[in-house]
Amino acid sequence: MGASSGIALKSLQWFNRGIQFACCGLILALTSYFLAAMSNHSINIPTSLRAVEGISGIGVLYTALGILLVCCLAGFTLTSFLAILLDIAFVGAFIYVATVYKDGTSSCSGDNVKTFFGTGSASSTVPATSSGGVPLPSYRTACRMESANLAVAIVAIVFFVISALTELMLGRHRKKEQRFGPSPANNYTSGYGSTRRRTGMLGSIFRRKTAKDTAYNENELPTHTEPDQLRMSYNTDTTHVDNNPTNVY
Numbered sequence: 001m002g003a004s005s006g007i008a009l010k011s012l013q014w015f016n017r018g019i020q021f022a023c024c025g026l027i028l029a030l031t032s033y034f035l036a037a038m039s040n041h042s043i044n045i046p047t048s049l050r051a052v053e054g055i056s057g058i059g060v061l062y063t064a065l066g067i068l069l070v071c072c073l074a075g076f077t078l079t080s081f082l083a084i085l086l087d088i089a090f091v092g093a094f095i096y097v098a099t100v101y102k103d104g105t106s107s108c109s110g111d112n113v114k115t116f117f118g119t120g121s122a123s124s125t126v127p128a129t130s131s132g133g134v135p136l137p138s139y140r141t142a143c144r145m146e147s148a149n150l151a152v153a154i155v156a157i158v159f160f161v162i163s164a165l166t167e168l169m170l171g172r173h174r175k176k177e178q179r180f181g182p183s184p185a186n187n188y189t190s191g192y193g194s195t196r197r198r199t200g201m202l203g204s205i206f207r208r209k210t211a212k213d214t215a216y217n218e219n220e221l222p223t224h225t226e227p228d229q230l231r232m233s234y235n236t237d238t239t240h241v242d243n244n245p246t247n248v249y
Contacts (some may be wrong), residue, residue, distance in 0.1 A: 009170050010070055016163040017066040020090075023156035024059035027097065030145050031056060033134075034116055040132030046116060048100045052149075055093045059156070062086060066163075080171035087164035094160065097153040104147035108140050115142040 031053045038045045066083070073079045103114050109122045117126040122140035137145070 006170075009166060013070050013163060013166045013170065014067060016159050016166060017063050017070065019159045020156055020163065021060065021063035021067060023152045023159070024056045024063055026152050027149050027156075028053065028056035028060055030149055034142075034145075037132075037134045037136055038117070040134040041128045041136060042130045042132075043117065049116065052097050052100050055097060059090060059093070062090070077171060080167050083167045084164045087160045087167065090160045091157055091164075094153045094156045098150055098157070101146045101150040101153065104143070104150035106143070108143035108147065113139040113143050115139055115146060117142050 031049060034049055035045060035053060037043070038049075069079075106114060111121045112119055113122045115126075117136070117139070120126070120139045122143070123138065125138050126136040126142065128136055
């Protein structure tokens, strides 16, 4: 059961990273087109668009590494802690991306369609101030591209939250797996035993809370068999001798 739950959590994290990678890639592609078209036609480029391109580019690299490393690094304390921090950071970053593309909530039809290229009629093409090789879109197309970026940014926010929670579950699952198997902790039977309590900030995050905590004493000797727990021997006197030895005289 432990192995199957670990595989399920890793599969879920792969799915999360895949969706995040697709979202970051789409935002990067559309934003790069905006920047290329504006630069090619000498249109003023807002600083916010450059920031969005940087965020989405870093997001593509991070999620691509996440997809590749889930199989071998998922659940380790340090890597899980870093992944959770980065996921939370990307939640904030994509909230910023959503605010940059907030005009995507407006209508993409009519005579006053607002885009990064300016405001104009939906059916009109963005006027070029200079010639260039990158074609300019219509105001309707630019508006729909901004709406797509807004929707994708919201999806990315949701999945970064989910991946942070999944990473936390992977970390706790790995700690639980380390206590599994026959050992002195569980009297050499199947099941989960107890391990040394991890202290510090990372330990408080990945340690599963229990109803009763037992103190760990590294100087404590293991429990030995008591005399009354031994079976009387019927074949030899070397295993256990009767408390009342027979008088042979």
